[in-house]
Amino acid sequence: MACVGFFLVQRACPHMRGQGKPFLSARPSAMVPRGGHVTLQCHYRGGFNNFTLYKEDRIHVPIFHGRIFQGSFVMGPVTPAHAGTYRCRGSRPHSPTRWSVPSNPLVIMVTGVHRKPSLLALPGHLVKSEETVILQCWSDVMFEHFLLHREGKVEDTLRLIGELHDGVFKANFSIGPMTHVRAGTYRCYGSVPHFRYQLSAPSDPLDIVITGLYEKPSLSAQPGPTVQAGESVTLSCSSRSSFHMYHLSREGGAHERRLPAVRKVNRTFQADFPLGPATHGGTYRCFGSFRGLPYMWSNSSDPLLVSVTGNPSSSWPSPTEPSSKSGIARHLHVLIGTSVVIFLFILLLFFLLYRWCSNKKNAAVTDQEPAGDRTVNRQDSDEQDPQEVTYAQLDHCVFTQRKISRPSQRPKTPPTDTSVYTELPNAEPRSKVVSCPRAPQSGPEGIF
Numbered sequence: 001m002a003c004v005g006f007f008l009v010q011r012a013c014p015h016m017r018g019q020g021k022p023f024l025s026a027r028p029s030a031m032v033p034r035g036g037h038v039t040l041q042c043h044y045r046g047g048f049n050n051f052t053l054y055k056e057d058r059i060h061v062p063i064f065h066g067r068i069f070q071g072s073f074v075m076g077p078v079t080p081a082h083a084g085t086y087r088c089r090g091s092r093p094h095s096p097t098r099w100s101v102p103s104n105p106l107v108i109m110v111t112g113v114h115r116k117p118s119l120l121a122l123p124g125h126l127v128k129s130e131e132t133v134i135l136q137c138w139s140d141v142m143f144e145h146f147l148l149h150r151e152g153k154v155e156d157t158l159r160l161i162g163e164l165h166d167g168v169f170k171a172n173f174s175i176g177p178m179t180h181v182r183a184g185t186y187r188c189y190g191s192v193p194h195f196r197y198q199l200s201a202p203s204d205p206l207d208i209v210i211t212g213l214y215e216k217p218s219l220s221a222q223p224g225p226t227v228q229a230g231e232s233v234t235l236s237c238s239s240r241s242s243f244h245m246y247h248l249s250r251e252g253g254a255h256e257r258r259l260p261a262v263r264k265v266n267r268t269f270q271a272d273f274p275l276g277p278a279t280h281g282g283t284y285r286c287f288g289s290f291r292g293l294p295y296m297w298s299n300s301s302d303p304l305l306v307s308v309t310g311n312p313s314s315s316w317p318s319p320t321e322p323s324s325k326s327g328i329a330r331h332l333h334v335l336i337g338t339s340v341v342i343f344l345f346i347l348l349l350f351f352l353l354y355r356w357c358s359n360k361k362n363a364a365v366t367d368q369e370p371a372g373d374r375t376v377n378r379q380d381s382d383e384q385d386p387q388e389v390t391y392a393q394l395d396h397c398v399f400t401q402r403k404i405s406r407p408s409q410r411p412k413t414p415p416t417d418t419s420v421y422t423e424l425p426n427a428e429p430r431s432k433v434v435s436c437p438r439a440p441q442s443g444p445e446g447i448f
Helices: 002-012 322-368 378-382
Strands: 023-027 031-033 038-043 048-057 072-075 085-093 108-112 118-120 126-128 133-139 145-150 153-160 161-163 168-175 186-190 198-199 207-213 216-222 226-228 232-239 244-251 257-259 270-277 280-290 294-297 304-309 388-395 398-405 420-425 432-434
Touching: 023 085, 023 108, 038 048, 038 085, 072 133, 072 294, 108 186, 118 207, 118 216, 133 145, 133 186, 133 198, 145 168, 145 420, 153 168, 216 280, 232 280, 232 304, 244 270, 257 270
Parallel strands: 031 108, 108 198, 126 207, 207 294, 226 304
Antiparallel strands: 023 038, 038 072, 048 085, 085 108, 118 133, 133 168, 145 153, 145 186, 161 168, 186 198, 186 207, 216 232, 232 270, 244 257, 244 280, 280 294, 280 304, 388 398, 388 420, 398 432
16 A cells, blocks of 8 residues: 555656756856856756756746756846846656756846946955954945855855945945955945846955965065155065065055065065155055965065155156156146237237227328318208208318308309318207417408
């Protein structure tokens, strides 16, 4: 009876017979850049090759519909629609209709959908053993969640809800106590509401390093810690420990420099860091590390203060900073060019003023010419009485304005006096006399 019962159970649940739960994996990573490719593989210890794929969120992916894959499946180029949770079922070659139970869930996250956030370490990325460091991921984009990922360890991905502070969204990840397991290169991502598996581009990488694990090296300066501005200086980091790499850091600097160690004749291991022509001083430290443990450093060397004396303007120019002389030359060129433009503008202004004054003077002289040399405007004379024209009679220093008859009504013979008449079209028809003192002269006097 027991055998019959076991046989019936096996017939009723064929997918359980001799088969366990398959395992779905992604290579090289479940975090796939937008437009990239990922390989999905359904593993089973029983040794089946055929499997099917499906998404749990029911977002339609046409390539999965009714298809059976063998060994592995390359998915790509991925789009935001490919992000989600996947499972697989497997079957044996001799039993193609008998499928296994669903595999473990596999989350495929598509990165590069949004702009990258920023990542920084508080108080710094050099952490002593057993201490705690805060990794802060922030952005001005309204990210609902932030993800912190250590390179090569997808299973260590942490997720936090973003909080709004001072106009930016932040999430603080506490990492510690610090051990070699937690050291490494970190990046962070952001996701917007309702699309938690569609991530931003990764932040810039941040190395979290454990210090204080080995004996400290020594740091010295050649030709000395005090140099003249523009003088070349080299910092030498050395130790009797067989370090493979030396790291030089400057207080306030964002990055370290590193160089491989070289064995010297005095049985020390040394690396020389040329700083070039000195322009600015600073406090430097160096560390040593071994080849197989790049995130585990020695104790810090004693701090070395490099001082720069002299006038930097008379020193050699720094490779990364412009020379002060070249800066003065550029300012001088700009000043000369501006002065030339202003001088030309002033000349042009004087020329225009001169032309304007000359034209006005010529117009005034023209208005004072005798009436015999001018043509009377008929329209102006018609505006007044057609039988009268107003003239101004000039006699030395006496000016008389009166009404006289039109020239056509005057006698044909010219008058015996030497009076000069000027036709004034706009003069009002009233007499106006202006007198001024005159010198005695022979002949009759009077007003005409």
